[in-house]
Amino acid sequence: MPPKASLNWGLLPPSFLLPSSARCLLQQNASQISRPTIAYTSIRTIKSTFKPKPDRFAHDPSKPALNSTSTAALERKAHSTPLRTGLLAQKRGMTAVYDPETGKRTACTVLQLDRNEVVAHKRREKNGYWAVQIGAGQKEARNVSRPMLGHFAGAGVSPKRWVAEFKVRDEEGLKVAVGETVGAGWFTMGQWVDVKAISRGMGFAGGMKRHGFSGQPASHGQSLMHRGMGSAGGSQGSGSRVLPGKRMAGNMGNESVTVKNLKVLQVDEKNGIVVVNGCVPGPKNQIIRIQDALGKPWPKGPMTVAELAPVEILATTGDAKTTATAAA
Secondary structure (H helix, E strand, O other): OOOOOOOOOOOOOOHHHOOHHHHHHHHHHHHHOOOOOOOOOOOOOOOOOOOOOOOOOOOOOOOOOOOOOHHHHHHHOHHHOOOOOOEEEEEEEEEEEEOOOOOOEEEEEEEEEOOEEEEEEEOHHHHOOOEEEEEEOOOOHHHOOHHHHHHHHHHOOOOOOEEEEEEOOOHHHHOOOOOOEEOHHHOOOOOEEEEEEEOOOOEEEOHHHHHOOOOOOOOOOOOOOOOOOOOOOOOOOOOOOOOOOOOOOEEEOOOEEEEEEEEEEEEEOOOOEEEEEOOOOOOOOOEEEEEEOOOOOOOOOOOOHHHHOOHHHHHHHHHHHHHHHHHO
C-alpha cells in the first residue's frame, strides 16, 4: 500500500470550489500581498529530556570528532609507530647467560643477522605511508623472478631470500639510504625489542592440547572419552546449534606470534649476533622480525649507518689523515 501524502492544513481549496464573493477577496489580497504564500507542514516529534551525548568516535569528549582522512589516521598512529626501521634475523637456538656479579642464570635466545640491506623506501606521497623495506640472506639469481631481479638491481643489492617492510613514523626514519647494509650494532645492550615470527606448526591437535581443556572424569562410566572435548553446543539456549568461535580441535601453531618487551643482553657486531632474554617463537633457523619495543620508551640508538662505524676504523682513519698531513 503506497504511503499517504501529508495534509497541508494551511492551504485553501481550489478557487473553483469557492463562492464568487470569496474569490473576489482572494484576488484583492493577492494584489496587495507581493510575497507568495508558503505552505507549511507540521512535523510531530518527541522532545528528549536528556543532554546530547559526545561523539563516540572522538578520542576525548571535550575535543572534536576525529577526521576520516588518511593523514589524520597516520597522526593517530604516530605515537605507536617506531622512529626507525627494524631488522631480519634467524633464530639459532637458546642458551643461558650468567651474571658474573650475582651468579644469576638467565635463559636467552641467540639471533643472527644475515646481510641486512635496505631495498626500498615507501613514502607518504607515493605509497600512502612511511616504511623501510629490508632484504636479508642470499638467493641465486636463477631462483628469483624477473620482476624481483629488476627490483634488487634498481636498489644495487644482491638477490635476497627474505624481504620485509618496517613502518616508521615519518621521513626521519628513512635516513638509512637504499643499498646500505645494517648490522647488529643497530641495537644496543639494555634496550627493549619486540620480536615477531611464525610459531612452530604442531599439526592437528585435540582440545586438551590446543586450548588446555581438562577432559572428562577418569572414573567409572567413562569409556574412551577421557580426552574428549565434551558437549559442543546447547539445545534451547543456543538455538540447537554450535555457536561461532567455539574452541574445538584443529590445526595448532603455524601462525604469526609477537613476543613483546624482550631485553637485549649482548650484541656482537662482528658476527652479527643479538642475544635477547626469554624465548622467541618459531623453530631453529626461523626468520625473525626485530624492532624497537612499542611498550617502552624509544631507545637513543643510531638513526643512520654512519653512526654505526666502529671506533677502530675511525681511529685508523684519523691516524692516516695525520700521517698524510705530516708527510705533506
